Amino acid sequence: MSSPLTLAPGHSSERPRRMLLVLGGALILATYLFLVTVQPTEIAGGVGSTASLVSLFGFLGGGALLVGGILPMLTTSSLVVMPLGIALNIAIGQIAGSLGMQIYLDAIGTVLVAVLAGPAAGAATGALSNAIWGLFNPFALPFAAGAALIGLLAGLAAKHGAFRRVYLAPVAGLVVGAIGGLVAAPVAVFMFGAAGTFGTNAIIAVFRSMGDKLLVAATKQGLLSDSLDKIVVFVIVALIVYALPQRAVRQFPFARTYRVLGNRSGRRAPQPTSGIGTPAA
Amino acid sequence: MPRRRIYNPLTELLAAALLVVLVLVVNRWEFSFAVLVLVVLPAVLLSGRIRQISxxxxxxxxxxxxxxxxxxxxFYPEGRVILLDFGVARVxxxxxxxxAVMGLRMGVFTGVLLTVAMTLDIPDLLATMTHRRWNRKLVFILGSAVGILPHVALRARQITRAQQARGLVVGREPISRFRAxxxxxxxxxxxxxVDAxxxxxxxxxxxxxxxxxRTSYLPDTDTPRQRWARRGMAVAVGAFSVLWLGAGVLP
Incomplete structure (x- = not known):
């Protein structure tokens, strides 16, 4: 890939960047633990405003800190593919939502970017995707941290070979989807009372009719829908990247270095020295 | 006709976000209803894009x-006062x-954010972010993603038509939809x-x-007064939230 025609920035910003990543991850984890373990008061009295605020600020703030820490480490080749991932997420997710499907299909772009450009680019794409989608569909906004987690895990799965064989992709999708469902459920419950599409609410209604609490019912629905959704999304992305010409895949240092598509990734590049981010071009 | 812009996009976005925060803090249906009627409705009526926003x-x-x-x-198993009983389902x-509480909250959330988003001047917002020295990569991604969206939708429609001309038929079965x-x-x-x-x-x-x-070719429409107003709004809502939630916690 072509190298920048300007001098590379120094390493003075390395420590604050790592600090942002650690703080963002810690904030998201603390928010999740608070919502699931400390907060769960009986929903019958109404969803407490503290839980809603913690959910909004914890997940959005954590996502913003992660993006702030990730953006400086991304190369231009990763940056130019992120808007396309965001646009794909929004365009396909909007169609799936309007059809009232039981799955969302709103992470195809995130997983695609994660597979080609790495976990860091995938996480930033997921978070920014929901932030931008929030301008057209405000219900997407609080799920930004969950989307970042999907991008991060998809990239890590790709790095460890989940996209080298087509039959490995749905297995990775199942695991990533289950984790994503667990994280998204408290947001859906404490922000919107678990309101979703007719398809997803029908699943929650089944669990509620069995006497489950709203958070438990939403978590079970999340585990079902998100796992199925990510299985489909991972398979679609695997089939798309297999159909890409090698020239298109080779422009991404991450895909080249870690041979994320096996023999389809092209020539092996030298191993990078550190980090989960996209290696320097 | 689109309304004449008075405030900078950043000011409008922040005001909308703070209104959502207030609705979450107060957490009463009366307040959500008042915001919906007294703020969202007039904002939609004055937006100049009533039909599109509605x-x-x-x-x-x-x-x-x-x-x-x-x-x-x-399906609300915690409910005690049963109005209608259908066996498995009970009203x-x-x-x-x-x-109703959640519906009003969602109504405010959607109304406020969509009204601001649909009257937002994106180039003005990006220019302000550049002038305020926001991260250049973030500004590029935001601008590029918003700009590429209609392009992606148009290209998807063109490809769908081309594939349909070659015999693509979308059936009702999941496999057929997946293949399409x-x-x-x-x-x-x-x-x-390839474009990327x-x-x-x-x-x-x-x-x-x-x-x-970076240099922006668009003039800076942000003013020092609006910058101070933004800081003031954020501090005021923060202080109100602390007081309100503190009062709620105290006996």
């Missing part, structure tokens, strides 16, 4: 409100009340990646990765 709010919030009403109205007073989705997405993604590769070369050649401050 339609968008209806399309985004309508299905969610209806499905929420059905979910909590019929309870508590369920309807919960659905792949038939459209694969050429779409390949085309977009060209954009990469162009950006590299123009020193995108350098660290010097």
């Amino acid at each position: 339609l968008a709010i209806l399309l985004v919030a309508g299905p969610l409100l209806l499905s929420s009403l059905l979910l909590h109205g019929l 309870t007073q508590e369920g309807l009340s919960f659905a 989705l792949l038939t459209v997405t694969t050429p779409l993604v390949i085309g977009l990646l 590769s060209e954009r990469n070369h162009m950006l590299q050649a123009r020193g995108f990765s350098s660290s010097v401050p």
Whole structure:
């Protein structure tokens, strides 16, 4: 890939960047633990405003800190593919939502970017995707941290070979989807009372009719829908990247270095020295 | 006719976000209803895009409100006062009340944010972010994603038509839909990646990765007064939230 025609920035910003990543991850984890373990008061009295605020600020703030820490480490080749991932997420997710499907299909772009450009680019794409989608569909906004987690895990799965064989992709999708469902459920419950599409609410209604609490019912629905959704999304992305010409895949240092598509990734590049981010071009 | 812009997009976005925070802090249906009637409704009426915004709010919030009403109205095991009993499903007073509180909250959330978003001047917002020295990569991604969206939708429609001309028929079965989705997405993604590769070369050649401050060709519409107003609004809402929640915690 072509190298920048300007001098590379120094390493003075390395420590604050790592600090942002650690703080963002810690904030998201603390928010999740608070919502699931400390907060769960009986929903019958109404969803407490503290839980809603913690959910909004914890997940959005954590996502913003992660993006702030990730953006400086991304190369231009990763940056130019992120808007396309965001646009794909929004365009396909909007169609799936309007059809009232039981799955969302709103992470195809995130997983695609994660597979080609790495976990860091995938996480930033997921978070920014929901932030931008929030301008057209405000219900997407609080799920930004969950989307970042999907991008991060998809990239890590790709790095460890989940996209080298087509039959490995749905297995990775199942695991990533289950984790994503667990994280998204408290947001859906404490922000919107678990309101979703007719398809997803029908699943929650089944669990509620069995006497489950709203958070438990939403978590079970999340585990079902998100796992199925990510299985489909991972398979679609695997089939798309297999159909890409090698020239298109080779422009991404991450895909080249870690041979994320096996023999389809092209020539092996030298191993990078550190980090989960996209290696320097 | 679009309304004449008075405030900077950043000021409008922050005001909308703070209003949502206030609704969450107060957490009473009366307050949500008042915001909906006294703030959202006039804002939509004065926006100059009444039809488009009303339609968008209806399309985004309508299905969610209806499905929420059905979910909590019929399946609310915590409910004690039963109004109607259908066996598995029971209409309870508590369920309807919960659905109403959540519905009003979602109504405010959608109304406020969609009204601001649909009257937002994106180039003005990006110019302000550049003038205020926001991260250049973030500004590029935001601007590029918003700009590429209609392009992606148009290209997807063109590819769908081309594939239909070659015999693509979308059936009702999931496999058929899955195959149709792949038939459209694969050429779409390949085309977009080729474009992205060209954009990469162009950006590299123009020193995108350098660290010097960027210049915006659009004038800065932000004023010191609005910057102070933004800080003041954030501090006021923060202080109110602390006091309100503190009062709620105290006996």
